[in-house]
Amino acid sequence: MRRVYLYARFQRFWHWMQAIIILGLLFTGLEVHGLFIGINYEDACNLHNALAFGLLGFILLAFFWYITTGDFRQYLTEGNLLEKIMLQVRYYMIGIFKNEPHPFKKNEISRLNPLQRITYLLLTLIGLPMQIVVGFIYYYFNELVAFGMPSSWLAPIAWLHTLLAYLLIGFVVMHVYMTTTGHTLTSNIKAMITGWEEVEE
């Protein structure tokens, strides 16, 4: 058993701010979608729009941080990525029930397993940007129509925004569950709070 410092202060701050913002966006977004009455429609709508600007800001900040610190390398992989991912998937499907050790060891220079790398990369480079872009098209719809966008796009844009939101809920559920698959049930969450994680030798 060994304690390693996995998450820098900025990363932890960014992670939790993004978590709060995304949960806020999901909550207000679902209210605006009419699934329940939480705060009230107008406040939910305004909060949703403000949080969207916040999310955009944090994502840009994170890109800046990852690029300038070089930490983006954590997301790069060498060798056969698919094979490595399948190893990790096999662990979650079979190995975890047999108390097998994690196929990839965490350490300071490699804190993400291949499945995490690809998931977070897809989320950060494709999923969230797409949702943000669609959301901003939705928000600036009138301006874009004035620029020549067909006004009949409103419904498809809204549907796409809703669909991506549902997919994001799926991610959040699985992501939260995955935190329990570390060394102990809470070691991953503790690491994201303190930065330090106990890992297998």
Added chain:
Amino acid sequence: MKLPLIGRFVPVMLSSMLLCTPVSAVEFHRHLDSLSLSTADHTKFKQLQKDFKSGPEVTRACLECHTEAARQVHRTKHWTWEVPMKDGKLLGKRHVVNNFCISVDGNEPRCTSCHVGYDWKDKSFDFTSQEHVDCLVCHDGTATYKKLPPGAGHPAYKDTKVEGKNWPKVDLGHVARNIKNPDRHNCGQCHFEGGGADAVKHGDLDNSMVHPSESLDVHMASGPGQLNMTCIDCHKTTGHQVPGSRYTPHASDAHGFDYPLPDDFPATCSSCHGLEPHRKNKKLNDHIARIACQTCHIPTIARERATKMWWDWSTAGRKDKDGREITRKDSTGLPVYVTKKGDFRWAKNVAPEYRWFNGNMNQITFMTTIDDRKVVQINHPDGKCEDNTSRIWPFKVHRGKQPYDTETKRFVKPKLFGPKGSGAYWSDFDWGKSIEVGMKNAGMPYSGKYGFVETEMYWPINHMVAPKEQALACSECHSRHGRLEQLCGIYLPGRDANPVVEIIGLIVVAGSVLGVSAHGAIRYFTNRNKGKGGHQ
């Protein structure tokens, strides 16, 4: 194209830096006294220092100075009751079908108590007569000038009793010496009492608007420090032509502010409020292209007095066992059954109905062949979502049943008002006779067979603008089962959803929750069997 971010944030930043709050609208509407309003004091005019015997006599005195006034009035629909439309239809009060008192023809002395003239008793009325223009009804500054209900436009020249109500003699000289630009009570004499009594017709115009509270009408509220606007502040009249007509409404004013360059539609909201009226919440300005201001800012109509929602002529004519006419009233004193008129339904604080509206009203006339198998729309707003000039507008929809010719499938003009034996329904209570006499008077064919058909009539809502705090909340429309539940053609967040997206969403959310639960459960049991909590 403006820069949205800069346009939105910079002014807010600047104004918060300078700590300036927007100037209250009251600042722009300063109190005016008589001297600031007019160069002439009519109490000093020699022509007016007398007791006038009749309305036309007053008008002759007016015309001595205002030589062209009557000829100006002759050009207005207030005088002609006739509005030629672009599609060739002849509308205006004289010609339209309505589902209140049905038709003016043949009932003139009663209906024409709201004409800006004297003596329109029948078809022989001379529309070129200058002395028959009624100046006082619009310009009375004393609020004592009233036209007698069945007086063909004349006021009471001696103390008179009509239907149990006293109409005291009007002091015409006093009124003539105290004339003013029209105020709310002048316009209201007819426009608040359309349909025969207070609050019957429009729903957004009734006598509570003479001195409205701020919550009833934020513009016309007459209390201290309130705007105290009159009808003609928006219906800016030049040459006696009053703009803003429901025959030619302006459903969408893309011109915006009327300053410095006015358009021909001064009565629209955006003439004063511009095209981006919401300062704090920009998203609200995005609504303007498709939603009329009135839709949100007039949350309900008939807020202080109930308006008529249903008038069923087919039940008229019932009498009690002694053969006397019946009047049944509800607990608030409003008539719900009158022998002369049939059944009524009234409602207070009514949520309007909403329709796409491009400013054209589809009107039927007495020449239109109707489909009597369903509810006949006497008029209905034209417009649809796909058409970018249409906006969502509020309407009062007045429904009822009225007589029509079952053979020709046209509406008929029953004679309602008249003495016993004239065939008038209100004296003789015989529909067949009254329709026959009415149609004959109008010179129109009638098969002799009549029935009653259900109708509906749309009245665009413009007045009773509430203070902004009372405007509709978003969720009134942005919700399932909201006010716009029935209005199709547009994606409305909070109301609409794509079923495929929702099913995929349900599968994803439920699937992930069930999936991790199952995974967690299996982990729990398999690891328990091995007697260990985590991984080694």
